[in-house]
Amino acid sequence: MTKSRVTVVDIARAAGVSKSTVSLVLQASPLVNEQTRARVNAAIRDLGYVYNRGAANLRQTASSKIVGIVVNDLTNSFFAELAVGMDMVMQSAGFVQFLANTGESLDRQREVIASMREHGISGLIISPARGTDASDFKPLIAAGVPVVIVVRNIAGAKVSSLLSDNYAGARAATEHLIALGHRRIAFLGGFADTAVSADRIDGYRDALAAGGLAADAALVVNSAPSRAGGVAAIERAMLIADRPTAALCFNDAVAFGVCDGLRARSLEPGRDFGVVGFDDVIEAQTAVPALTTVSVDPQGMGRRAAQMLLKQINSGRVEAEAQVASVRLVVRQSCGTVAGPWGGGASHDTIANDTMGTDRRQHDRP
Known part of the structure; x- marks a missing residue:
């Protein structure tokens, strides 16, 4: 009988972490603490997993019609209306959206962004969780993924932003x-x-x-x-x-x-x-x-943020701009x-x- 191929899901289960955390370890991300990294690497060795980095890079850089939307509190109707405005623009432009709610958790935010990158998102709109630092956006910038921050400003992030006055x-x-x-x-x-x-x-x-x-x-x-x-x-x-x-x-x-x-x-x-x-x-x-x-x-703000992201995606250039509504x-x-x-x-x-x-x-x- 042929042994089934070990997957990231198997590693995550063995290490007791999420699939996104395994992906971060495989990408040598500094966002994972050393104890968790060691546990994941041990599971990788025990199960004999081989990481196909070439295929992973292809997935991350391939052009897609997927955009990520991350908000910090979807229970607040403001963010629901914001997402509706984004959907109006993105859907008409032929994009599918992955929507995630962080509940103000930095760990959750890092995991969902890593998961979205695995699916090859073409861009990201985010209302950051409390405590988000400019360094959290460095992997996205390095990968050439367009980012638009809405609602909350992050000093020194070097990505586009849309704030209200x-x-x-x-x-x-x-x-x-x-x-x-x-x-x-x-x-x-x-x-x-x-x-x-x-x-x-x-x-x-x-x-x-x-x-x-x-x-x-x-x-x-x-x-x-x-x-x-x-x-x-x-x-x-x-x-x-x-x-x-x-x-x-x-x-x-x-x-x-x-x-x-x-x-x-x-x-x-x-x-x-x-x-x-x-x-x-x-x-x-x-x-x-x-x-x-x-x-x-909020709906108008969502539409405007989506338009800012599409502008970068369509131009093929990641140029940060700041707008105040x-x-x-x-x-x-x-x-x-x-x-x-x-x-x-x-x-x-x-x-x-x-x-x-x-x-x-x-x-x-x-």
């Missing part, structure tokens, strides 16, 4: 709350160690300073950028002695959670407390009350109006500062 959006939203009469305005949600949070907090603080208001550090409450994170953030904010009367939220998911937390305290968003989100996901318009938010146009403040009911204590209902979908971006400040932070 986080500073201008946060500043305009905060200025709007100040104009409504609020003097204790919180910034709720988001991880403190991301460039997106840093830029939005800068915009928030500069708006306070311009309005003659002190930036109270206690009013910046970090939390997971999720609905549950929003509930936790407003609970902490309500424990402050001099409580806020309004909040700019890191994103719409946090804003929805803030509204849930307010109602748990018998407070009504838009009447008893002003709430502003950031993103303008589909649910923002149909929420009760309808959510005032900074519109990033303008944003706009969409005023609905959740922020309230000047009329009541903080409420009374604002007009539907009033758009302010439609051409933000004249004072853009995209900081070079990781």
Whole structure:
């Protein structure tokens, strides 16, 4: 009987790791720790596996109609809408997409990118997990794989990027709350160690300073950028002695959670407390009350990122370019109006500062 050929899957099973980790070891990637590398190499020796590097290189360099899309949190509807926008462009261009969610795990991100490279992707669009470093993109750059980073900036990555104007959006939203009469305005949600949070907090603080208001550090409450994170953030904010009367939220998911937390305290968003989100996901318009938010146009951003990637794929040249998408403040009911204590209902979908971006400040932070 002929002995069946040993495969990467057999090695992965014997070593107790993923197929992608085995591939990284075979490619001599520095992303694998030495203990894991030794275990995989031992399995390779024990099973008598022979790596056909020529065939592997052919797979990695052959032109394909496959692109990789990697996002850090697919449970957030912003990223779902972002992926829909990418799909609109890629599908019409005849490309198949491999979509992966990292859940903010760097290990998961490295594994899915390695797996995508095994399938010979022609390009990659990625919203990086927290802690992603510029060095994570070096293997892709060396292999000539076009990359477009979206949403989060990675300093020194030397790949294309598409970001939203986080500073201008946060500043305009905060200025709007100040104009409504609020003097204790919180910034709720988001991880403190991301460039997106840093830029939005800068915009928030500069708006306070311009309005003659002190930036109270206690009013910046970090939390997971999720609905549950929003509930936790407003609970902490309500424990402050001099409580806020309004909040700019890191994103719409946090804003929805803030509204849930307010109602748990018998407070009504838009009447008893002003709430502003950031993103303008589909649910923002149909929420009760309808959510005032900074519109990033996630589907439009996805289409634009896909177009940037296709441009590089079709030209055959990997040339990094940086784009910053303008944003706009969409005023609905959740922020309230000047009329009541903080409420009374604002007009539907009033758009302010439609051409933000004249004072853009995209900081070079990781």
